[in-house]
Amino acid sequence: MSTESQTFTEKYDLLGCIQCGRCTGGCPVTVRADLNVRRFVYDAYYEEKLDELARLAEIWDCTACHTCAVRCPKGLKPLEVLLGLRTMIIESGKVEPTVRDALQSVLLEGNPWEKSRAARSDWMEGLDVKIAEPGVPVENLFFVCCTIAYDPRVKSIARNIVGLLNKSGVDYAFLDESETCCGSEVFTLGEEGLFEMLVEDNTELLNEYTAKRLVCLSPHCFTTYKTRYPDLKAEVIHYTQLLVELLEEGKLNWKGDLQKTIVYHDPCYLGKQSNVYDEPRTLLKNIPGVKMVEFERSRERSLCCEGGGGKMWVESESKKERLAETRIKDAKALEADIVAVACPFCVLTLEDAMKSLGYEEEMRVAEIMELLGEFVEA
């Protein structure tokens, strides 16, 4: 991908830019940070300025939501200029300890959470999970995600889907401890070399399992495998796409009665970046007793929760309202009882915002799979 001979200007097609400002205009973090991504595209043309640009704190404010890239009329990916500058910092070694440790952990343990690789399958405890074997064809090979595998708050996403899969009789398998970080956050943190290594290793690993489809539980893994793994043989899908297939085949049996108002928050990596808007909504509105409402800014205009772009390891300096808080306030105004999401990062950021706003008594943030665990027979 990056060759030594390619200049910054060539690599990011800086000369293709017409300075229209749609990138900065659409950038969700401009309301709370001093980031102007258009200016970076403009200034990065001057090689001698790059070091100075890389030292600007705001390059770490980007959440890699990709709105700038989606909106760009000339096919540029402005955010990647920021990631390129991050790469310069990473290569110089002057990086925050939290970031350093996360990257080190990916290198040594295959996850950014400084957890042991041996514990990667611990989430399966007590469950009857089919484990993939190399060379044995499987229809749906699941990729769990580091965050879901290790974080107790979102583990239930994986645990609940196993129950559904066993009940529906669909052909599936999970990876054992060999599952290794997809590198989504490694890429957005700017650790290019490590990301390239992950792409090589994961491509080799995943291609060994003759799987028709790779089903990702996190939109970050989903979009990363789909767009940055050119040699992956399996078709990459998000679990909500698989579940809608099961729903249409009549293989999901609903139970209970929720009697709540749900507002669905589109994760950037699932919606804007991969155009999966309808499947999560289809699943939610089938839950018995649900009333669906919509954010004013939904689907293509959804607001980022600031969970991506390595922000899990880089604290924002801004004291202004977090976008996740804006989102929760909007949900409150809609009188939603549940903010449903389809991404582990969104769960963490939105729930944190809900708690800091003191709404935890009257409101709940839930991943779709958490709700389906309660309302679909397994």
Added chain:
Amino acid sequence: MTDKPKVGVYVCHCGINISATVDVETVADYALKLPNVEVARTYSYMCSDPGQVLIKNDIKEHGLNRIIVASCSPRMHEPTFRKAIQEAGLNPYYLEMANIREQCSWVHEDMEEATAKSKKLVASAVAKVRLLEALESKEVDAEPAALIIGAGIAGIQAALDIADAGFKVFLVEKTPSVGGRMAQLDKTFPTLDCSACILTPKMVDCASHPNIELLSYSEVEEIGGYIGNFDVKVRKKARYVDFDKCTGCGDCAAECRVKDRFPSEFDQGMGKRSAIYLPFPQAVPAKYTIDPESCLYLTRGKCGKGPKCQEVCKAEAINFEQEDEIVEFKVGAVIVATGFDPFDASRKPEYGYNDYPNVITGMEMERLVSASGPTGGKVKVFNGEEEIEPKEVAFIKCVGSRDASVGNEYCSRVCCMYVAKQAHLIRDKIPDANIRVYYIDVRAFGKGFEEFYDRVRRENVRYIRGNPSEIFKRGNKLVVKVEDTLTATPLEDEVDLVVLGVGLEPRADMREIMDLLRLSQSPDRFFLEAHPKLRPVDTATEGVFLAGCCQGPKDIPDTVAQAKGAASSAMIPLARGKVMISAQVAEVDEATCRGCGFCVNICPYTAIELVKINRFGHEVEVARVNEALCKGCGSCSAGCLSDSIQPKSFRDRQILPQIAALGVLK
């Protein structure tokens, strides 16, 4: 053919286009040593008058009977040199061009290699020219009539010009009225002429001109034949109204049981019409049409106790039994003037066009400000809560233009100015409005455009440099999320009305016309002209011309100019009354043809058919070429199993030695 070939080779410098990369003298010296070459010269510009005289004199002095010009592409100057040698008494098809410019000097840098390649190209041309045969061009009669498809301003203007010159015109329009997009516009930039005022007289002329046969609510179904002799079949769709009886009084529409229930196409869906309707008051012809998709009687077979329209029509013009009618005629030339589609703003969901009634397109704005529009020219919008006169108005330019994310890389050329004009009209109608225009660049390139842009800015229309990224709602305001790129300030401007300056797109139904006339598209998907500079109204299909926005986005002055150009080109065969048929066509050897019909299926011009002949007392089928339709492309020859069909001048025995001379064949 019996003459011994005496070849003259002329190597062109093309200024320094060729000579800077190819050593032309060396090439000429080399050519002189080739078999049958009598003369070899170089000259600075072979295509110039002295250059041509050089060739002509040599033909006379040296008795040359074959000529090679080593210069540019034959697409450029083959006709020039054919004419020159014909004037010197040679058959024009005794010419071969060696392309040492496009295929050599322009694409190579190394002089030695480029010179060596030029030598090969010349040697190859010599190998072929010796084997060429004399061909005779034929002339056939041309029908002194033209078909024009589309009756917007382009089609109307072309029709009037051709008709005024004394030729018959068949003007075919898909919708019930002529007028096209221009009829929908309010004022026109930069002069602020009322669009309807300048267009309607031309619309009326179209209908009343003795030489124009207007076929409205009609579609071309088939076009066969070739330049000078196109056979056209048109379907006149049933209006369910007797054209001759209808007086256009409108009683029917007023009494229609589903009166004003359907979105009016003319008012961009902002106004309503009945199932029986006149698209707009000045429609030509002023005849009512029943829309079969919305009429109760036609969709359900029942309309109360009986169709009201039929009941009230004093002229007894309503006829539910009416059927489509097929009209057939012959023309000598065709002009395609099918126009454009406005960009569909819902393809940019971030602008909320489908979600907010106060986000509208430029075309909708035209109807909103028009005195004949759905609001009578009052600018009122619904902001989700109430109908208001907008005080904060935003225009966004380049919506669907210059935007690779929707596949339109081109500039639509009219949006900068129509937005300026609409901003002016808003200023006129709402003097205290805050008007903002969000722009990337202002392209005010036409006559009077920059002056108009200056005027509009000074009318206190604020131009903000930045292309908005998103529109959403906050309370009863629309929020325009945009960066002012001149101050590097991200803004969230709150407004009452957003006008999307949508661009122009190729028509969604253009494929039908492409298939009818074998037209091609340029990369922007508009119809491709024969040459972007020198043949801008011609197409690759002889006798078929382009006018207006079907060839690319244009404003009205450019459209009218191009329509006049297309009319003038189309009139050439009509005025001459004859058309020249190319002599380089395919020829069948009936003695060896097996009549398999492969070539019939392969031919992209439907120029070949199977005919029965008597071969030694047996009736057999063989292929026969319609020389008027054949373009000499050679597809048939490539597919022929017995080498029985061959294009003249490109026969195997002519091109195989040519290829061999390149050193490709052993």
